[in-house]
Amino acid sequence: MLQPSSHPNKNQEHAGIAVQKGKAKKMRRSTLVAAIIFISIAAAMWIQTMMQEAKRAAEAREASKELYAALLHPGSPISGFTYLRTATYSCGSVTNIVQEYRHNQTGMEFVLIPGGTFCMGSPITELGHDPDEGPQHQVTLSPYLLSKTEVTQEVWYQVMGYSTSFFIGPDRPVEKVSWDDCMEFCQKVGLRLPTEAQWEFGCRAGTTTAYYFADDSSDLREYAWYGDNSNESFGTHQTHPVGKKKPNAYGLYDIVGNVWEWCQDAYADYSNDHVVDPCNMNSIHRVARGGGWDSDPWWLRSANRGWDTPKDAYDFVGFRLAARR
């Protein structure tokens, strides 16, 4: 039989402490359980991310294998593309034999660019050189595919379902697209923007001169639409249908002029380091290359760099597409 306590308050106190201790124990237990759950979820997410990364890397290796195989055996299959032809292009002092493929989803033609090592940037002695084009440094690139032309308004409309350009024409380059818009487009077609290094390697096509055809700009009007000639046939300066000027030594059209072309990278200083497949993402600005319909000649030099924020869209900036690393 329970005896009434002679010290009810003390007993209550004991009981209170016991309850508090029990609560504290429960809290510790629930904190521990929450921590274990949190750690488990974080670990699971980390493992999932690692597995996705590994899968992406494996896919990239496989894709890269296809490109290496195609370089060795012209016409070899490349997933998502159809082999078209092997073509020879000469420009400046360089001649290249390249393979061309059609991207099945967009219908756009691409050149298989072999990659290799080149000197990126320009020397301070180059006429028009800007400080951000140096230091010149060695860059090594894996093979990749680059579209022969800028993305046209027709292709943009097919993929995105809306128009955005200021100068209307289905075979003119799309413009007034921000870098962010380009990301959305690329995701829909399983392609990406070229890195800045891929863009410059493609533009130079083996040349080391200021322009991809010579050191001086006197022949520029044969190769590009820019401030001196983009008013021809229209009266005012504007974009022109893609692919009407002479290509470079990789068979790329309008790689300079017509519209500036967004690149994947953030705009950042170069270093002296020899880099492999670089893609810098350490700044808020994004790179655009090649100059456009309103540009001065020196903005169309292979090494010239432009930049803007990822959300800005102008009627003189568009893009071309790349595939693989």
Ligand SMILES: [Ca+2]
């Ligand atoms: Ca261009």
Ligand SMILES: [Ca+2]
């Ligand atoms: Ca510049």
